[in-house]
Amino acid sequence: MANLAKPNLPRFAVEVYQNAYLPEGGDRVDAIVTVTATGGTGAAPGYPPGGAPAAVAVMVDCSGSMEHPPAKMRGARDATAAAIDTLRDGTRFTVIGGTHVAREVYPGGGRLAVADAVTREQAKQALRRLSAGGGTAIGTWLRLADRLLSAADASLRHGILLTDGRNEHESPEDLRAALDACAGRFTCDARGVGTDWDVKEVTAIASALLGTADIVADPAGLAADFTRMMETAMGKEVADVRLRVWTPVGTTIRFLKQVAPAVADLTGRRSEAGPRAGDYPTGSWGEESRDYHLCVTVPPAGLGQEMLAARVSLVAPETDGTVQNLGAQGLVRAVWTDDLASSTGISPQVAHYTGQAELAQVIQQGLDLRKAGDSDGATAKLGRAVQLASRSGNADTAKLLAKVVDVVDAATGTVRLKTRVAEADEMTLETRSTKTVRVKK
Structure with a gap:
């Protein structure tokens, strides 16, 4: 376990759980890789109290259906106000109203506000003027959020998106293109309120942007949910952490999935990172632990032979374009044996x-x-x-x-x-x- 270069940020550890023993001719190796971040305080020099510099965009559905019933629009206004109250002082933030177009509700002018008592009150005043009318084109909301967040001098960029309906005013291809453009630039939690939205659309947004998805069937529950989401976002201290997997010659990766706290297949998100190594995005981290299932195919070897099947480490990009190793790694092994009890056991x-x-x-x-x-x-x-x-x-x-x-x-x-x-x-x-x-x- 090793410290990050910036003081007082989380220390990462990697643990590997597997049965390393394979029968003669065996070529599949499965391992659960547990990544744990502990000890962060966010009190590094130049960081605001409580965490790393952060920028947040709250995207509120203002389409016409949000007034049916009116409790949805009221709930959205109250929830966004609760989220704004949860922001740390010094956090950059914006509120976006989403219909078939996206508009800046607060602060406007292509800027982000800096959270303090004055800007929180101004934002809540602006929220009171929100009304429903128009269609739904979620890709435009995400692209505006990306433009605003990318201008912020913040290492952590996060969005919260609320919708009550289907994405009827742009094509699925347009939404997919927007998600591809935003992936890796900010994380985003997505919520559906009521029961008229499309589950696969909302979960696809959260999956692409490495956030969470959930339903809030009763608008009365929105404020509590938004508060919890923002508290979690404010607890993140390291952005864009990547799981780097190195494999030896002849070894191929079958899949890499996050399996806790939720299942998410990361296999197709690999980016090459040098000879026989690839990086898989995991998003932002605070003090938490997650589990990943790594499955590799190794070249069969003789009885009694042993090999390193994979090496897993953690890296994060620096502002100068370099990549920093976060100082923790785990080894996945393969050992060939004729001991039936050993080779047939499952971790x-x-x-x-x-x-x-x-x-x-x-x-x-x-x-x-x-x-x-x-x-x-x-x-x-x-x-x-x-x-x-x-x-x-x-x-x-x-x-x-x-x-x-x-x-x-x-x-x-x-x-x-x-x-x-x-x-x-x-x-x-x-x-x-x-x-x-x-x-x-």
Whole structure:
């Protein structure tokens, strides 16, 4: 475990959990890599009290549907005000109103405000004038947020996006292009209020921008949710941390997935980082711990042979374009043996998270089949989900599943589809399907 170059920022540690033993001819190596950041205070010279220089954009849906019912617009105004109250002094911030176009609500003029008692009150006055009308083109909101945030002298750039409807006034390709343009430039949490928005759209936004996605079915819950999101954002102290994976000649990476606190496939996000090394983005970090599942294919070797299958380290870009090594690394090994007990054992961590990844997948498949009218297929998939949630102790997901199916026997995954399911319950299950429980070490 080693300190970052900047004093008083988190120290990173990497732990690897695996069964390194392979049978003769075996070529697949699985490992769970736990990354933990501890000890940050954010009190480094030149940093504001409580954390690194930060810039935040709050994007509020102001389309016409936000007035149906009026509680949605009121809830959005109150939630944004609560988020602004949670900002650290010195944080740069802006509020964006989103319809089929994006406009600066506060402070305007292509600038960011600096959070203090005066600017918070001014922002809340501006929020009172927000009204609903127009369409929805989320890509324009994100591009405006990117322009404003990129001008800030801040190492941490974060967005909060709220929508209540589908992205009907731009093409899926336009939204995808906006996400590609913004990826790596700022992180973003996305929220859907009510039940008229598209879960896959909102979760895709959060996934692309390495943030969280969730449903707030009742607008009355927005203020508390926005406060929690902003508190988490204010606790981040290191931006754009990357997992660097080096593999020897002949070794290929099958996949790299974040598996806790939520499942997110990072495999396709690799950027090359020198001979046989690649970087995978993980976003911003405060004091926290996350788990990753790394799977590699190694060239088979003879019995008794051992090799380094992968080396995992952490890096972060500097303002001068260089990359700083954050001083922690983990080694993934492969050892070939004819000991059947050793080579057939499965790491408890690998087994747990393989099940959690399958759980997320079968929930999505089950809900898609249910919407398509395939009751038998949906029952089978959601029954498997119930079984996996029960087996792994994922009580939160089990409770959400119980609102969509009647559980006859959780251990065997025997369920019946409910004939009537509240739309909010189904959307909550779909939105939160990727959330996982940590393995008991």
